[in-house]
Amino acid sequence: MTAAAQINPPTRLLMGPGPINADPRVTRAMSAALVGQYDPSMTEYMNETMGLYREVFQTRNEATMLVDGTSRAGIEAALVSLVVPGQKVLVPVFGRFGLLLQEIGERVGADVVTIHRPWGEVFTPEEIEDALKEHRPDVVAMVQGDTSTTMNQPLEGLGELCHRYGALLYTDVTASIGGNTLLVDEWGIDAATAGLQKCLAGPSGSSPITLSERAVEVIRSRKHVEAGIASEDEAERGERIASNYFDLGMILDYWGPQRLNHHTEATSMLYAARECARLLGEEGMAEAVERHRVNGAAMAAGLDGLGLQRFGDQAHRMNNVVAVYIPEGLDGDAVRNGLLQNFGIEIGTSFGPLHGKVWRVGTMGYNARPDAVLTTLSAIESQLRLAGQSVVAGGGVGAALEIYADAGLR
Structure with a gap:
């Protein structure tokens, strides 16, 4: 086997659209000792992390936790768990990451409908309401801040608007959370997912997520088979979530008081995510x-x-x-x-x-x-x-x- 040199990356000041330099306190937290996933100290850190991210998301949602993986893992978990194949999903696209939501929606079997604004612009509430009236989607999936265009889509009032037409509101807040106002409860957002590598001042690799009671009810209504096995009839009807790893119902049971085994939590990334949220809570x-x-x-x-x-x-x-x-x-x-x-x-x-x-x-x-x-x-x-x-x-x-x-x- 060829010997490899020790990793020694160059020192960079990362002033692009992300990732950025992690706060040194976050990288120090990542070097803390590993413990077992059911060690009392570990489960307590998980509970603390849930509470800290309720503050970050500005929510009282009990279902606030981490999805292990980059911010895209959170996006996929939200869409694969919320959307039954054949359901209609409305994606307002104003940049590259709206196109990503469109693609993931199509991959999970949704009937995806898009509306578009030129890159560099955002949608008005009237434009979104017109699309809700016309298409009657089950889910509206949109980005808050799209780094490809630098635009920040106003979300205030959109949750109530979506609910009026029978839709859930999901938003990807990876690029915006921590650096721009986000009020999950006040704005009626049903699901929001993020990443650490931008305003949260951490490394890529963990995706905080929060889910409203309405969203949890939808997720719980679908099939969650512990062994990942369901009948062909269930699979064809779309009753079973098409992913085991991204099944939010199973992840909820892992983070909840039952502590049902789903995966082995990425301990060092949990330490990082916890420290990111702790620092934001300390700052306000x-x-x-x-x-x-x-x-x-x-x-x-x-x-x-x-x-x-x-x-x-x-x-x-x-x-x-x-x-x-x-x-x-x-x-x-x-x-x-x-x-x-x-x-x-x-x-x-x-x-x-x-x-x-x-x-x-x-x-x-x-x-x-x-x-x-x-x-x-x-x-x-x-x-x-x-x-x-x-x-x-x-x-x-x-x-x-x-x-x-x-x-x-x-």
């Missing part, structure tokens, strides 16, 4: 959102100060990521690579119709702080100069400092 959810707002505004103003033009409807931009057009004649990938090689800073491009047309710069989680913002703006200025771009000296840092001064930061 409103305070965390405000921190992301101020640092995101400073980054956006700094990019303006460098002569870059923002993309999209700024009234509905997420606090934690901003997209700017790549100046004409500039090789956007070369500039990004220069930032990485010369300064150890990563920013992103985008997907689909925006690929190669915009850069996306994030200020989220542990990196939503002034020193990270100012360092990044200074590096972007230098790299633009190296690429032959005319830039106002200190224009980015100066504009950001004005935002910080207005916010009372020195």
Whole structure:
């Protein structure tokens, strides 16, 4: 067997749309000793994690827990558990991750109907209500914050609207939670799933989820066979959830007082997820959102100060990521690579119709702080100069400092 060197990754400042640098307190928590999955200390950590994420989601939902896997694991678990094959699912698409919900909905056998807004815009409640009237879906599945476009879809009132037409509301809040207001109970959201790798300041690999009583009732009404075996008739009728690993009914029983064995909990990731939520609770959810707002505004103003033009409807931009057009004649990938090689800073491009047309710069989680913002703006200025771009000296840092001064930061 060929010997491999010890892992020694380069030091990077991750200022793209995610993942970001995990908070050091989170990575320290991940190094804590492993215990058995039914050790009293482990089950107590699970209970604590559930309580902490109720605060993060701003909910009283008893069914608040973790799905082991990246944020996409949470999405798949929600859709495969909530949707019976043949049911109608409405997906309002305003970016790449709406298209992902469409694809997963189709994979679980749903009759998926989509409505679309141009990338850089969001939906009005009237547009969603018109689609509810026309299609009468069983589930509405939509993204709150779509990092591909940087847009933040308003969700206030949509839960009540969906319920009026007999639909559940599911939302993917991976990119938005922790850095933008999310009020699961107040907004009537039936299911929400997230990931740690953005505003929650952790690594990818755990997906927090919360489910309303209405959603749990739907999940409990379906077949959950412990051995993963059901009759062909049950499978054909869609009564049995098509996944064992992502069967939320079984996962609920694992996290609940019965502690029915389902899988072996990813202990180190649970430690990470717990610490992410603990830190947010210590800071306060409103305070965390405000921190992301101020640092995101400073980054956006700094990019303006460098002569870059923002993309999209700024009234509905997420606090934690901003997209700017790549100046004409500039090789956007070369500039990004220069930032990485010369300064150890990563920013992103985008997907689909925006690929190669915009850069996306994030200020989220542990990196939503002034020193990270100012360092990044200074590096972007230098790299633009190296690429032959005319830039106002200190224009980015100066504009950001004005935002910080207005916010009372020195």
